[in-house]
Amino acid sequence: MSRARQSYQGVALVAPTSIPYQRYSIDTAHFWIARALKGSLDAAGIAPADLDGFSAASFSLFPDTVVGLTQHLGLSPRWLDQIPMGGASGVVALRRAARAVQAGDADVVACVAGDTNHIDSFRQLLSSFSRFSQDAAYPYGFGGPNAVFGILTDHYMQTYGATREDFGRICVAQRTNALKNPGAVMTKPLSMDQYLAGRPISDPITLFDCVMPCAGSEAFLVMTVKEAEKRQLPYATVRGAIERHNAHADDPIQLRGGWTLDIDELWQMSGYSPIDMDLVQTYDDYPVISMMQIEDLGFCKKGHAGEFLCGKDMTVSGDFPHNTSGGQLSGGQAGAAGGFIGLVEAIRQVTGQAGPTQVKGAKRAVISGFGMVNYDRGVCTAATVIEGGGA
Amino acid sequence: MTDPIQPPPKKNPLNRSWVSTIPPAARSRAALGLTAAAAEGRFMLQVCADCGATQYPPRDACHKCLSIDLPWQDIIPTGELLAETTIRATTDIYFRDRLPWRAGTVRLDAGPPMICHIHGDVKPYARVRLINRLDRSGQGVILALPEKDTPNMADDPHLRAISSDPSHRRVLIVDGRNPNTPDFAKALKDAGAAMILIGLSEDWLPFQGRKALEDVGAQIIPLDVTDTKSLQRLAGEFGGKIDILINNARYIRPGGVIDRTDTNLAARELEVNALGLMRLAQALGPAMCSRTADGTNSAVAWVNILSAWALANEPSFGSFAASQAAALSLSQSLRAEFRASGLRLMNVFVGPTDDEWHQPLPPPKVTPAAIARDVVRGLHGGFEDVFCGDVAKDLNERFRRNPKVLEREMTGGGV
Ligand SMILES: [Zn+2]
Numbered sequence: 001m002s003r004a005r006q007s008y009q010g011v012a013l014v015a016p017t018s019i020p021y022q023r024y025s026i027d028t029a030h031f032w033i034a035r036a037l038k039g040s041l042d043a044a045g046i047a048p049a050d051l052d053g054f055s056a057a058s059f060s061l062f063p064d065t066v067v068g069l070t071q072h073l074g075l076s077p078r079w080l081d082q083i084p085m086g087g088a089s090g091v092v093a094l095r096r097a098a099r100a101v102q103a104g105d106a107d108v109v110a111c112v113a114g115d116t117n118h119i120d121s122f123r124q125l126l127s128s129f130s131r132f133s134q135d136a137a138y139p140y141g142f143g144g145p146n147a148v149f150g151i152l153t154d155h156y157m158q159t160y161g162a163t164r165e166d167f168g169r170i171c172v173a174q175r176t177n178a179l180k181n182p183g184a185v186m187t188k189p190l191s192m193d194q195y196l197a198g199r200p201i202s203d204p205i206t207l208f209d210c211v212m213p214c215a216g217s218e219a220f221l222v223m224t225v226k227e228a229e230k231r232q233l234p235y236a237t238v239r240g241a242i243e244r245h246n247a248h249a250d251d252p253i254q255l256r257g258g259w260t261l262d263i264d265e266l267w268q269m270s271g272y273s274p275i276d277m278d279l280v281q282t283y284d285d286y287p288v289i290s291m292m293q294i295e296d297l298g299f300c301k302k303g304h305a306g307e308f309l310c311g312k313d314m315t316v317s318g319d320f321p322h323n324t325s326g327g328q329l330s331g332g333q334a335g336a337a338g339g340f341i342g343l344v345e346a347i348r349q350v351t352g353q354a355g356p357t358q359v360k361g362a363k364r365a366v367i368s369g370f371g372m373v374n375y376d377r378g379v380c381t382a383a384t385v386i387e388g389g390g391a
Numbered sequence: 392m393t394d395p396i397q398p399p400p401k402k403n404p405l406n407r408s409w410v411s412t413i414p415p416a417a418r419s420r421a422a423l424g425l426t427a428a429a430a431e432g433r434f435m436l437q438v439c440a441d442c443g444a445t446q447y448p449p450r451d452a453c454h455k456c457l458s459i460d461l462p463w464q465d466i467i468p469t470g471e472l473l474a475e476t477t478i479r480a481t482t483d484i485y486f487r488d489r490l491p492w493r494a495g496t497v498r499l500d501a502g503p504p505m506i507c508h509i510h511g512d513v514k515p516y517a518r519v520r521l522i523n524r525l526d527r528s529g530q531g532v533i534l535a536l537p538e539k540d541t542p543n544m545a546d547d548p549h550l551r552a553i554s555s556d557p558s559h560r561r562v563l564i565v566d567g568r569n570p571n572t573p574d575f576a577k578a579l580k581d582a583g584a585a586m587i588l589i590g591l592s593e594d595w596l597p598f599q600g601r602k603a604l605e606d607v608g609a610q611i612i613p614l615d616v617t618d619t620k621s622l623q624r625l626a627g628e629f630g631g632k633i634d635i636l637i638n639n640a641r642y643i644r645p646g647g648v649i650d651r652t653d654t655n656l657a658a659r660e661l662e663v664n665a666l667g668l669m670r671l672a673q674a675l676g677p678a679m680c681s682r683t684a685d686g687t688n689s690a691v692a693w694v695n696i697l698s699a700w701a702l703a704n705e706p707s708f709g710s711f712a713a714s715q716a717a718a719l720s721l722s723q724s725l726r727a728e729f730r731a732s733g734l735r736l737m738n739v740f741v742g743p744t745d746d747e748w749h750q751p752l753p754p755p756k757v758t759p760a761a762i763a764r765d766v767v768r769g770l771h772g773g774f775e776d777v778f779c780g781d782v783a784k785d786l787n788e789r790f791r792r793n794p795k796v797l798e799r800e801m802t803g804g805g806v
Binding site: 148 | 415419477526
């Protein structure tokens, strides 16, 4: 296990697309995926039939898979992938697509995530999510992820002395960011007092700690830097990327994720360190998980995220821009698209295309993913460092 | 401590009854091992035969060494509550009626962490005792209890939901002439039953036990499990008031197949022991199923007293044993039919009882008081299977190990 990873040199991320989310949709995952795919292909000037690589992530495609999508959408790729990793799917899709492009197995890979949200689909998704959840989590009150993360948040607070204000700061800052993003589901400001007065959902988690399930989609394209330059597309390069699954399985409750095993390698590959980052995109299904990532990515010591963030301004104009589009907490969680939202926004940011949420002069970003509560914790973790092209 | 449950007010027949719902019931095949252990109230987990790792959630292969040999073993049920939550929102209709709901993660001293129900008297981050019980869907679930008993702890909503506690409930004991009835009536009265009805067949015949039963406050009503009409009359009058039914009707005579010359006794054995169960269930089962969510005195359990010979035939009572096997098989069907309502079916398997019919058999024999104790224990635990007395327990162990070997032993092939 000691071989050095090869670099991601020569790989470009282009054409970031986010389709504005909706609370409920009568349309299907196919519909949402098609819209994001079209957005990215149109931006790059590629016809669907000419696309030779395709990667999809979705929870609500059933009974179809990515195979059904090729016929449904008229694609004929020579490289095809499906990423069942929820919140880690964006970074993982990027990693795989980048290697396919480097190796010449595909010229252009479209990475797309999208889900619909019908009135009853969240409950249905929950009840068939995983065998361990079915056997050993749902019979205990059927609180879904809120209950698991309620337990996890209780343990984090108990172990490290974190307070509700520590979580609130993240939620309040993201809401401020979301107000600048016309695609966000949340459109009203949120104050710390409002956060603290939120209705209890699954103690100690309250209303504003939870994401709003919704429908939406996200996409980006992976191609060579040469190809991106030929097409005159603004692009980001990949400085490094890691993923890890089922790490620290003997920890009785999750306080850290698989990043801790690979993070040194990520920073080493990238040639940067945390202080060089212009923005940070964490997977924010609950604020405690963002704090866990800020620690495990190396921004501060374990258990100190509350204290660390207390001295920071996490808005797009602040000194620690975090989840600049509002993240899922204020933007909504569109199923597997929640694993793409931070990455797609970061590609916009480092290529100067973020518009109203643009962090001034942003060139470098770290993005992390966290996915799949198979039973009592998130199993999949991933992270990447990207940089605006021509830097 | 838990707030004690108050006696429920009289029901207003014009109020709508709560619709019966059950908690999420889907399980993998491996997880049914937990359910099988819960049916007897045992706390068991899979332990790897190759490396000794304890597994949870239930698996098909060891998470340490990939062995597929994962036998279920009794585990010391103690641990520490590491963290908890109180669920205040859910999309599940069973739990939505019962919020808020306390759940948490307990680290078992034997190894794995487990998400479980948390009894209201457990202090945060305290040491706990774990029990494995059937929930209303009939599946095994883990509940964390305080390390030591607390006042009124049985009245905790978590525990009340998984037990078939007789307190505040109305009980029908089917056969007043069975010698075990006085002990049943007394044990249930002591367990807090609000009303005890006792069935009496051929109630024009003299009945010496009447006064003893009336002295414990029981009400004697006509009931004959071989007479469909009498059961219909009973259902009309009492169908909506029976929360626990204890079917102790029994007809027993010695003899097997060719040592009898006709089928008359066998017909009577089946008539009472097997078809009697069926008639009772047809008359009273539907009403009980419709009342499983009916507040403090909701319908909660159906109890059959069966001979352990239902599992394997004892040839000296071969024909009777066949009627018990038939009753057991019917009870499995009935249990499945009760499933959607959450009504629990409990079989109490007893060894030879201490009465005139078992006089030729050697000890140990089960006393009526012992059966009554186990009935109440089984109701408190919400069990599906209770083995009463050493003979029944021994027979169950041997049955689990090898039914064919047991058959040969029962028919005189063993030492
Ligand atoms: Zn093993």
